[in-house]
Amino acid sequence: QLQLDESGGGLVQPGGSLRLSCAASTYSLEEYAIGWFRQAPGKKREGVSCVSRTGSVTYYAASVNGRVDISRDATKTTVYLQIDSLEPEDTAVYYCAASTHFDDTCVLGADWYDYWGQGTQVTVSS
16 A cells, blocks of 8 residues: 655745645565645645656646746655745645556546645735
């Protein structure tokens, strides 16, 4: 069973940056497409970004495009989400998820993801 652990969340002022990490405890992530999602209080879970198995394909939600970068590390056990120019509207619990359904692409639909982490809280406030 793949287990995912998110870290890197916290309280940050508007305009600041964070780098979120999604780490696999016992497996390499190279066989999975990885997605980042977020859920704010009272709102539906939203796809933020995803990266294909090889890293050759990435997608970003329109709400974060230009402010977010997703990447895989060389050890193939961690996927990062860099978020810049944070806004109060970015406040949410951020989740990473792994999908077994794709050869070398990804999608932002949560239903396609099989394994989920517990989430990390991001709060943007002055």
